[in-house]
Amino acid sequence: MKICIVYDSEGGHTEALAKAIASGAELSGEATVYVKHVEDADVRELPEMDAIIWGCPGHFGTISSGLKTWIDKLGYLWAEGKLINKVGAVFCTTATTHGGLEATLLNLITPMLHQGMIIAGLPGNIPENALYGTYYGVGITCPIEGDELLTENDQALGKALGERVVQVTKRMTQGQ
Helix, strand or coil: CCEEECCCCCCCCHHHHHHHHHHHCCCCCCEEEEEHHHHCCCHHHHHCCCEEEEEEECCCCCCCCCHHHHHHHHHHHHHHHCCCCEEEEEEEECCCHHHHHHHHHHHHHHHHHHHCCEEECCCCCCCCCCCCCCCCEEEEEEECCCCCCCCCHHHHHHHHHHHHHHHHHHHHHHHC
């Protein structure tokens, strides 16, 4: 299966989360994962993918302008129904605890729903997410100061989302 992860990143936190998600997806050995910065991602490649994951830093509870500009290029794919029934998942980072994580995640999901995609979130029975409290994808708070881009728990959440997308995509594409 093919999975494309598209991200916008400013301070490296969102890029690190994208890579954690990719490592989780690669654990199965069944997925080829393409991780692309939004500036290098070509929307024309998306119909070839089985799953699409996108994420960005949250900007006041919504999608960063870089990722939004890229998402706005998906109109012709919508018109042709090219992404219907693709598996989708989302992720984001913010600098503060109440920086709009869930609002950003919901805003990231909306274009996927318009495309007819099937959203894979993180259920509460996934140990890494049991006490975390968001089920829309992965949203983490990354302090601006310090050298650590992601905590161990942040990386575990990213890996869990990658694994979840592989499981859902396998069921969707292979009927298992």
